[in-house]
Amino acid sequence: MKNISVLGAGMVGSAIAKDLSADFKVSVIDINEENLNALSRINSVKVIKADINNIETLENHCKESDLIISAVPGFMGFNTLKNIIKLKKDVVDISFFGEDPFELDALAKQNGVTAVVDCGVAPGMSNIILGYHNAEIEVASFECYVGGLPVSRNLPFQYKAPFSPIDVIEEYTRPARIVVNGKIVSKPALSELEQKDFEPIGTLEAFNTDGLRTLLKTMNIPNLKEKTLRYPGHIDYMKALRDTGFFSYDKIEVDNTLLAPIDLTVKLLFPKWKLEAREPEFTIMKIIITGTKNNKNIKYTYDLYDVFDETTLVSSMARTTGYTCTAAARLVLAGKFNRKGIAPPEYIGATSGCFNEILSQLEERGIKYKVKKNIYN
Amino acid sequence: MKNISVLGAGMVGSAIAKDLSADFKVSVIDINEENLNALSRINSVKVIKADINNIETLENHCKESDLIISAVPGFMGFNTLKNIIKLKKDVVDISFFGEDPFELDALAKQNGVTAVVDCGVAPGMSNIILGYHNAEIEVASFECYVGGLPVSRNLPFQYKAPFSPIDVIEEYTRPARIVVNGKIVSKPALSELEQKDFEPIGTLEAFNTDGLRTLLKTMNIPNLKEKTLRYPGHIDYMKALRDTGFFSYDKIEVDNTLLAPIDLTVKLLFPKWKLEAREPEFTIMKIIITGTKNNKNIKYTYDLYDVFDETTLVSSMARTTGYTCTAAARLVLAGKFNRKGIAPPEYIGATSGCFNEILSQLEERGIKYKVKKNIYN
Numbered sequence: 001m002k003n004i005s006v007l008g009a010g011m012v013g014s015a016i017a018k019d020l021s022a023d024f025k026v027s028v029i030d031i032n033e034e035n036l037n038a039l040s041r042i043n044s045v046k047v048i049k050a051d052i053n054n055i056e057t058l059e060n061h062c063k064e065s066d067l068i069i070s071a072v073p074g075f076m077g078f079n080t081l082k083n084i085i086k087l088k089k090d091v092v093d094i095s096f097f098g099e100d101p102f103e104l105d106a107l108a109k110q111n112g113v114t115a116v117v118d119c120g121v122a123p124g125m126s127n128i129i130l131g132y133h134n135a136e137i138e139v140a141s142f143e144c145y146v147g148g149l150p151v152s153r154n155l156p157f158q159y160k161a162p163f164s165p166i167d168v169i170e171e172y173t174r175p176a177r178i179v180v181n182g183k184i185v186s187k188p189a190l191s192e193l194e195q196k197d198f199e200p201i202g203t204l205e206a207f208n209t210d211g212l213r214t215l216l217k218t219m220n221i222p223n224l225k226e227k228t229l230r231y232p233g234h235i236d237y238m239k240a241l242r243d244t245g246f247f248s249y250d251k252i253e254v255d256n257t258l259l260a261p262i263d264l265t266v267k268l269l270f271p272k273w274k275l276e277a278r279e280p281e282f283t284i285m286k287i288i289i290t291g292t293k294n295n296k297n298i299k300y301t302y303d304l305y306d307v308f309d310e311t312t313l314v315s316s317m318a319r320t321t322g323y324t325c326t327a328a329a330r331l332v333l334a335g336k337f338n339r340k341g342i343a344p345p346e347y348i349g350a351t352s353g354c355f356n357e358i359l360s361q362l363e364e365r366g367i368k369y370k371v372k373k374n375i376y377n
Numbered sequence: 378m379k380n381i382s383v384l385g386a387g388m389v390g391s392a393i394a395k396d397l398s399a400d401f402k403v404s405v406i407d408i409n410e411e412n413l414n415a416l417s418r419i420n421s422v423k424v425i426k427a428d429i430n431n432i433e434t435l436e437n438h439c440k441e442s443d444l445i446i447s448a449v450p451g452f453m454g455f456n457t458l459k460n461i462i463k464l465k466k467d468v469v470d471i472s473f474f475g476e477d478p479f480e481l482d483a484l485a486k487q488n489g490v491t492a493v494v495d496c497g498v499a500p501g502m503s504n505i506i507l508g509y510h511n512a513e514i515e516v517a518s519f520e521c522y523v524g525g526l527p528v529s530r531n532l533p534f535q536y537k538a539p540f541s542p543i544d545v546i547e548e549y550t551r552p553a554r555i556v557v558n559g560k561i562v563s564k565p566a567l568s569e570l571e572q573k574d575f576e577p578i579g580t581l582e583a584f585n586t587d588g589l590r591t592l593l594k595t596m597n598i599p600n601l602k603e604k605t606l607r608y609p610g611h612i613d614y615m616k617a618l619r620d621t622g623f624f625s626y627d628k629i630e631v632d633n634t635l636l637a638p639i640d641l642t643v644k645l646l647f648p649k650w651k652l653e654a655r656e657p658e659f660t661i662m663k664i665i666i667t668g669t670k671n672n673k674n675i676k677y678t679y680d681l682y683d684v685f686d687e688t689t690l691v692s693s694m695a696r697t698t699g700y701t702c703t704a705a706a707r708l709v710l711a712g713k714f715n716r717k718g719i720a721p722p723e724y725i726g727a728t729s730g731c732f733n734e735i736l737s738q739l740e741e742r743g744i745k746y747k748v749k750k751n752i753y754n
Contacts, residue, residue, distance in 0.1 A: 156617035237617050240533035245645040246623075255640045263632045264641050268622040 001025050002333055005065040007052050007080060009035035011163070012094060012120075013071035015314045015322035019365075020069075020329065021045045029061055055083045062089060067333055069325060070095050074167060078104075085113050092116040092329045094321060096123070096167070102217065105342040116343045119328045120321035121304075122146040122226070122285055123213050124345050125369075128324070128358060129287055129302055130215065131349025137298055139221045139291040145196070145206050147229025148317045151280040151307075158231040160275040162283075162317035166266065168273070171228060172238050173247050176208035177216055179224035184216055190239055195232060198284055200305065204229045214344035229284060241265065275315070280308040283316040299374040306367050320367055327361040378402050379710055382442040384429050384457060386412035388540070389471060389497075390448035392691045392699035396742075397446075397706065398422050406438055432460045439466060444710055446702060447472050451544060455481075462490050469493040469706045471698060473500070473544070478719045479594065486718040493720045496705045497698035498681075499523040499603070499662060500590050501722050502746075505701070505735060506664055506679055507592065508726025514675055516598045516668040522573070522583050524606030525694045528657040528684075535608040537652040539660075539694035543643065545650070548605060549615050550624050553585035554593055556601035561593055567616055572609060575661055577682065581606045591721035606661060618642065652692070657685040660693040676751040683744050697744055704738040 002024050006017045009030035017028045017039060027046040030036050036047040052058045053076060062068055062084075070093040072080050077095025082104055084091045088111045093101075101117045108115045118124055126144045133139060148162035161168050175186045187208045195203050206227035215224055241247060246265045251258040275281060285304040292298065306316045314322075328348055331337040336357070337348050348354045359369060379401050383394045386407035394405045394416060404423040407413050413424040429435040430453060439445055439461075447470040449457050454472025459481055461468045465488045470478075478494045485492045495501060503521045510516060525539035538545050552563045564585045572580050583604035592601055618624060623642045628635040652658060662681040669675065683693045691699075705725055708714040713734070714725050725731045736746060 156613065156620065236533065237614070240614050240617075243533065244649060252641075252644055254644055255636060257634045257636065259632060259634065259636065259641065261641060261645060264629075264636065264638060267629055267631055268638060272621060 002066040003027070003064045004067050004069065004329065004333075005029060005062045006069045006071060007058075008071035008073070008095075009039055009047070010071060010073075011315060012318045012322045012325075013069070014039055015318040016069055016071060016094075016326055016329075017045050018042060018314075019323060019326045023330075024333075027061070027065075052080065052083075055086065058083055059087055062087065065089055067091065067329055069093075069329060071325075073164065074098065081115065081117070082107070085111055085115055088113055090114045090332050092119050092325050092332065094118070094120045094124070094325050096120065100217075101214065101342045101344070109341040112340055114332055114338055114340055114343055116328050116332065116337075116345065116348065118213055119325045119345050119348075121283060121317075121324055123211060123215075124321065124324045125304075125358075125362075126226075126285070126287055127215060127345035128349035128355060129300075129369075130219065130221075130289060131346030132355040133289050133291070133300055133349075134219065134221070134346070135350040137291040137293040139219075139289055141223035141288075141290045142215075142219075142221055142225070143288040144211070144226045144285065145198075145229055145287075146211070146226070146283075146285040147204065148283050149201075149229070149231065149281060150275060151282060153231055155233075156237055157234055157272065159234050159273060160279065160281065161270070161273045162275065162281050162315060163321075165270045165273050169247055169262070169265075171209045171211075172242060174210050176210040176226070177212060178208060178226070179212070179216065179219075179221065182222045190235055190242070192227075193235055194227075198229070198286065198305075199303070201282075201284060203232055204284075205232050205235055207235055215346060218344060218346055241269075278308075278310075278313060280310075281316055282307045283320045285320075297376050299376075301372040301374075303370040303372075304367070309366070319365065323362055323365045323367060324358065327358040330361065331357060379443040380404070380441045381444050381446065381706065381710075382406060382439045383446045383448060384435075385448035385450070385472075386416055386424070387448060387450075388692060389695045389699045389702075390446070391416055392695040393446055393448060393471075393703055393706075394422050395419060395691075396700060396703045400707075401710075404438070404442075429457065429460075432463065435460055436464055439464065442466055444468065444706055446470075446706060448702075450541065451475065458492065458494070459484070462488055462492055465490055467491045467709050469496050469702050469709065471495070471497045471501070471702050473497070478591065478721070482719040489717055491709055491715055491717055491720060493705050493709065493714075493722065493725065495590055496702045496722050496725075498660060498694075498701055500588060500592075501698065501701045502681075502735075502739075503603075503662065503664055504592060504722035505726035505732060506677075506746075507596065507598075507666060508723030509732040510666050510668070510677055510726075511596065511598070511723070512727040514668040514670040516596075516666055518600035518665075518667045519592075519596075519598055519602070520600075520665045521588070521603045521662065522575075522606055522664075523588070523603070523660075523662040524581065525660050526578075526606070526608065526658060527652060528659060530608055532610075533614055534611055534649065536611050536650060537656065537658065538647070538650045539652065539658050539692060540698075542647045542650050546624055546639070546642075548586045548588075549619060551587045553587040553603070554589060555585060555603070556589070556593065556596075556598065559599045567612055567619070569604075570612055571604075575606070575663065575682075576680070578659075578661060580609055581661075582609045582612055584612055592723060595721060595723055618646075655685075655687075655690060657687075658693055659684045660697045662697075674753050676753075678749040678751075680747045680749075681744070686743070696742065700739055700742045700744060701735065704735040707738065708734060
């Protein structure tokens with residue numbers, strides 16, 4: 001039985017550990033005891049409280065690992081990945097760090113490491129889908145609409161954060177890079193707001209977010225865009241907060257103290273954005289790929305609608321993110337994906353046999369991507 | 378020529394001083410030199426820089442005054458009024474302080490002082506109108522809808538504060554006392570939001586505010602309510618800010634410091650709510666009074682729509698507030714209103730001859746209250 005170490009026992013890390021524990025010896029490492037407690041009830045998962053920021057600690061606990069899953073918070077993702085590569089361990093990373101992973105490409109190749117990055121739902125499954133079709137047709141455009149939302153729509157925000165809320169604010173403030181007619185174009189955060197209908201929810205609002213990440217580098221496609229989805233109205237409030245300065249990191253003087261407004265906003269807003277225990281949420285994604293093959297115009301539409309699992313109590317965001325990650329991990333461990341270096345998920349999608357195996361693993365776990373193919377002249 | 382001292386050279390105090398300087402010797406006292414500078418260009422107005430929080434200073438500068446106008450900020454209004462009464466000077470007050478003015482009633486009567494309070498537009502003119510009709514018919518209900526708004530409607534807030542913005546936040550947070558079927562009822566701030574159409578602006582949103590003040594005490598009328606007007610949408614943002622805690626005075630720990638969220642909000646929001654120099658704004662008010670006389674049902678509707686004066690550069694809020702105040706001051710100086718003690722404007726309205734004189738003084742200054750009377754069985 002192979003050994004897997006999961007770094008980070010957050011919502012997604014925990015779901016990953018449970019899933020993999022069916023077939024592998026899994027140990028989970030986190031510095032937060034509370035996170036580990038829930039997992040310690042599962043017999044087949046070994047929990048370890050440790051600070052893996054320290055490379056010696058990491059080495060010590062992962063010596064026998066055949067693969068490492070990095071599910072650490074984004075801010076420590078890059079350094080953790082670098083350390084894993086230094087330790088010559090294959091890795092699947094879902095920390096979604098801000099740095100360019102390709103800075104570690106040479107090191108990973110040199111160390112013979114397969115380092116899959118950004119392997120969640122979007123980025124992640126969206127990249128896999130595009131990678132698959134890009135190997136098969138001449139892709140002209142790729143659009144990804146994606147959101148994780150609570151079922152209950154409570155005013156004013158109609159929102160709960162299914163992952164780290166500070167990363168949500170980041171989505172609302174960082175300019176979004178998209179590709180238009182072959183050129184990378186930077187759009188303001190929250191721009192190009194449009195209302196679109198999504199089954200079975202109804203009308204949602206879509207706006208540019210900076211989610212294309214590795215695709216900006218790996219794909220030679222004239223038009224690429226990603227938009228995030230929210231219930232109508234949410235973004236108006238976010239714009240008002242942003243434009244008034246509540247998301248700013250620039251310190252201002254308040255009551256004789258220098259303070260970054262975002263620090264207050266986090267304190268007030270994030271408790272309101274916390275999903276209740278067992279609160280139903282869902283993940284919704286639509287991917288539209290157009291292109292040509294043999295002089296035919298082809299359009300693929302993928303639809304994902306996945307809801308909180310009431311039996312396993314695993315959130316939809318953890319399911320759709322975590323099980324894409326575990327599917328990739330299984331492919332790496334089985335030697336079915338063994339490309340060395342930094343490997344974003346589009347490389348997995350482009351690798352023979354991988355795409356269908358991932359789809360079927362997701363389907364086994366109840367995550368169904370509905371696909372529609374249109375061919376026209 | 379009689380002497381008048383105006384305390385406070387803010388927007389309204391300045392408009393009052395200019396208006397009264399046509400007929401009286403006016404001196405204006407303020408601690409803020411910037412406020413005084415604009416007034417010092419008017420020959421007939423004497424400007425004095427002084428801190429009138431000190432009763433000796435106040436006495437010193439107002440020795441020869443026949444009447445004092447108190448246009449100081451609300452937080453210092455009550456104490457200033459008390460000092461004026463102690464100095465045995467007649468006074469018209471538009472500081473709109475939070476304390477109960479009737480606490481000073483005995484002192485004012487004892488000192489033979491006429492102390493008119495709350496003498497702006499609303500409270501102020503709204504009280505005068507009700508006082509007038511209450512002396513004439515059996516009033517069953519009084520409704521006042523009032524707002525001061527910028528002409529330019531810029532998202533997200535579509536709002537500029539025509540008076541102290543912290544008093545606007547106060548309107549958004551303090552429960553509103555209204556009278557329903559003869560009982561004083563407390564309604565949450567921002568409650569009972571309704572959309573109504575107002576000529577010539579169109580649809581506005583009205584919500585309960587705690588503006589009845591002295592009327593709660595002086596009137597024996599079964600139904601009294603005041604609602605404030607904003608452009609549609611504004612209140613949604615205010616509710617979101619309030620309900621998330623941004624208006625709270627309770628200190629929370631942020632970045633190792635204890636901080637009241639309102640202090641940060643003030644810093645970020647108020648610059649956005651500042652009227653530009655010469656920015657057009659308007660005051661809109663509708664008062665509906667129903668009642669009976671000689672077994673007939675009577676309904677009075679008053680409509681005010683007053684706009685920034687481009688020739689005098691006096692804001693509409695300063696005009697409608699300040700000229701009600703100066704009209705009352707003229708009545709007191711002429712001995713036409715000489716009731717001793719605390720005298721809210723409804724007492725002026727109920728005093729023979731006063732109402733029509735105020736209306737005609739306002740009309741001379743271009744402020745027209747349109748009145749409609751319906752009689753039915």
